[in-house]
Amino acid sequence: MPVRSPGGPRSTPTIRHVAEAANVSRATVSRAFGQPHLLSRETVELVQAVAARLGYVPNHTARALSTGRAGNIALVVPDITNPFFAALMRGAQAKARDAGFATFLGDSDETPELEDMLLAKLSAQVEGFILASSRLSRERILHHAQRRPFVLINRDVPKLPRLLIDTGPSYARAVEHLAGLGHRAIAYLAGPTLSWSNRQRHKASLEAARRLGLALTRIPTSRPSFEAGRAATDALLASGATAALAFDDVMAQGVMAGLAARGLSVPGDISLIGCDGVLATTTYPPLTSVTAHCTRAGEEAVDLLLDVLDGKAPRDRTLNLPTELVIRATTAAPASAASLGLPGIEPGSAAALPEPF
Amino acid sequence: MPVRSPGGPRSTPTIRHVAEAANVSRATVSRAFGQPHLLSRETVELVQAVAARLGYVPNHTARALSTGRAGNIALVVPDITNPFFAALMRGAQAKARDAGFATFLGDSDETPELEDMLLAKLSAQVEGFILASSRLSRERILHHAQRRPFVLINRDVPKLPRLLIDTGPSYARAVEHLAGLGHRAIAYLAGPTLSWSNRQRHKASLEAARRLGLALTRIPTSRPSFEAGRAATDALLASGATAALAFDDVMAQGVMAGLAARGLSVPGDISLIGCDGVLATTTYPPLTSVTAHCTRAGEEAVDLLLDVLDGKAPRDRTLNLPTELVIRATTAAPASAASLGLPGIEPGSAAALPEPF
DNA sequence: CTGAAAGCGCTTACAG
DNA sequence: CTGAAAGCGCTTACAG
Numbered sequence A, B: 001m002p003v004r005s006p007g008g009p010r011s012t013p014t015i016r017h018v019a020e021a022a023n024v025s026r027a028t029v030s031r032a033f034g035q036p037h038l039l040s041r042e043t044v045e046l047v048q049a050v051a052a053r054l055g056y057v058p059n060h061t062a063r064a065l066s067t068g069r070a071g072n073i074a075l076v077v078p079d080i081t082n083p084f085f086a087a088l089m090r091g092a093q094a095k096a097r098d099a100g101f102a103t104f105l106g107d108s109d110e111t112p113e114l115e116d117m118l119l120a121k122l123s124a125q126v127e128g129f130i131l132a133s134s135r136l137s138r139e140r141i142l143h144h145a146q147r148r149p150f151v152l153i154n155r156d157v158p159k160l161p162r163l164l165i166d167t168g169p170s171y172a173r174a175v176e177h178l179a180g181l182g183h184r185a186i187a188y189l190a191g192p193t194l195s196w197s198n199r200q201r202h203k204a205s206l207e208a209a210r211r212l213g214l215a216l217t218r219i220p221t222s223r224p225s226f227e228a229g230r231a232a233t234d235a236l237l238a239s240g241a242t243a244a245l246a247f248d249d250v251m252a253q254g255v256m257a258g259l260a261a262r263g264l265s266v267p268g269d270i271s272l273i274g275c276d277g278v279l280a281t282t283t284y285p286p287l288t289s290v291t292a293h294c295t296r297a298g299e300e301a302v303d304l305l306l307d308v309l310d311g312k313a314p315r316d317r318t319l320n321l322p323t324e325l326v327i328r329a330t331t332a333a334p335a336s337a338a339s340l341g342l343p344g345i346e347p348g349s350a351a352a353l354p355e356p357f
Numbered sequence C, D: 001c002t003g004a005a006a007g008c009g010c011t012t013a014c015a016g
Helices: A015-022 A026-034 A041-054 A060-067 A083-098 A112-125 A138-147 A168-181 A196-212 A226-231 A233-238 A249-261 A294-309 A335-340 A347-351 B015-022 B026-034 B041-054 B060-067 B083-098 B112-125 B138-147 B168-181 B196-212 B226-231 B233-239 B249-261 B294-309 B335-340 B347-351
Strands: A072-077 A102-107 A128-132 A150-153 A162-166 A185-189 A215-219 A243-246 A271-276 A288-291 A318-322 A324-326 B072-077 B102-107 B128-132 B150-153 B162-166 B185-189 B215-219 B243-246 B271-276 B288-291 B318-322 B324-326
Touching: A015 A026, A015 A041, A026 A041, A060 B060, A060 B112, A072 A083, A072 A112, A083 A102, A083 A128, A083 A249, A083 A294, A083 B083, A083 B102, A102 A112, A102 B083, A102 B112, A112 A128, A112 A138, A112 B060, A112 B102, A128 A294, A138 A150, A150 A294, A162 A168, A162 A294, A168 A196, A168 A243, A168 A271, A168 A288, A168 A324, A185 A196, A185 A249, A196 A215, A226 A233, A226 A249, A233 A249, A243 A249, A249 A271, A294 A318, B015 B026, B015 B041, B026 B041, B072 B083, B072 B112, B083 B102, B083 B128, B083 B249, B083 B294, B102 B112, B112 B128, B112 B138, B128 B294, B138 B150, B150 B294, B162 B168, B162 B294, B168 B196, B168 B243, B168 B271, B168 B288, B168 B324, B185 B196, B185 B233, B185 B249, B196 B215, B215 B233, B226 B233, B226 B249, B233 B249, B243 B249, B249 B271, B294 B318
Parallel strands: A072 A102, A072 A128, A128 A150, A150 A162, A162 A318, A185 A215, A185 A243, A243 A271, A271 A288, B072 B102, B072 B128, B128 B150, B150 B162, B162 B318, B185 B215, B185 B243, B243 B271, B271 B288
Antiparallel strands: A102 B102, A288 A324, B288 B324
């Protein structure tokens, strides 16, 4: 015998109460809510009225068990606190709500183990997952994707629908931009090793640097956070680079603080470029950054998942979201070039270089 | 007849499959997972082994329907994108997860209507709600709280368990701090009219200003956002205030950008104080701000909700979380006082004033 | 220590 | 257009 449902002695009205009060069958009550077109107008109105009077709301859980459709999706991200994911969640949550879905939120705290656990725990309750910037191995992702439809954001696993924010070309542009200003040695402040975006950004930067004859040093960090960015400042300075590409805006902001604490200025002493465009306009000086349209990415990911659930999208559809390098106020000619009066390459000419991709 | 559950022809194994394969009853399988102490060790091991082989995972939805315990909570906030709520969610989500609960996320986009809808839609699936900075009327909150246990954050509704981040005294401190620096006219950049925190902060500032003989102008804004802060810059300048208390850090950051765009400096031209302490260390210059311990607030709210669910907490328990004014680099003597060589009141003496509460 | 059976609140194929 | 009945996958009081 089940425990009495919570809510005190007089519990929530159920379909049975409405049926009795309206003198119809439970099937009719159910139809009045789910498929009113199958009923006469009078019946629908009667049932609705009685239901309203009693304060009846269909029990989502019971419906989910009966239909096999949970009406929920889950969004799993490595760090809610990162404005990139916050914006993503905002877009996703709103789209899901508009489609009648409730959204579970999972924060994996950048750890694959926690992510694995969250997926296992949530899978029974959701119709599908949106997995953003997963730190999981391909095997584990495919394992979970057997159970439920998945949409991946910024993770390139063949056979799975995915939305890729295409930052590579913009990082190449960023390198060209810096080369055009006269920089010869630049640094890449790395994101998480397990991150597809990090590999994409690093690779694109490296190829562009090689092509243009620049030196590029990779500086590892513990995590894409303000603190990690600040902590990487010494390594950046030691690298001899006159400009840095950060994995994201949050990290770039940390570097700005680290530089300021050492009495150095941006872009006077070091040029700096971030990614995502969420924070970029709020820093001082405003950060030159690769804009990633994160809110839209969240919306499109939900649309894609909904299509998959409806069988309208092939299982392996890939969506590419373009990005742009937006030049603000944190990039300038290197101090040495400026003081020596070096012209550098014209910024305009960089744009004329062949596309790296 | 229900629709076949999704997942293809060979669907997820159920308790029945395990029972048949292990040659025990379904009740025994259920107990092996839920109350293994009721079974012999051998039986438990047998069932577990068979379940593992079959890849069986208990169906959360079915369990929820049967026990009346959903194993879920919901967290509803006005704006996921605001770092204050992001930090709150992070703490809450982690605590809930550790207690075995999954977390629904609702973003009300600052609108009472959406908030109302979210609560109605989620209530069937959750055991309780955490409602942060609700923009809903007291009546609507009480209405929803009849259905499910609620914990309120920053909303003072008697008879409901609530966690109040006590920023009032710190805003009074902030006014004293500005008075001590020699400011005579200050501005309060208001938060949402429907926000309890906004009323608390405004009231405390007003009382302190009155007591110290300062003029305080209230400047309305559309929303606690960076953009709204930036847009309020002209009104701030027109008010003649030499210092501003912002409703939160995000808004303060917007003001900083607005000021910078007009060639004005902080704290050179205007002193500025924010609230929450999430963004404060990341701005330049670092923002003097009231620290609100938001992650801890999220954790404590979940603890409180869990206590209520266990019947361990009285329904109207109130938790007060203290805050502190942390002085960083955005407050200084007003330009006029500095140029006139006015001493102002000593900062030290302000601390010696009687507490406003 | 274990099982048979009722029940959680819905939905829907089937019959009329 | 409407109802009786079976079923979704669990849990648990009751009996042994």
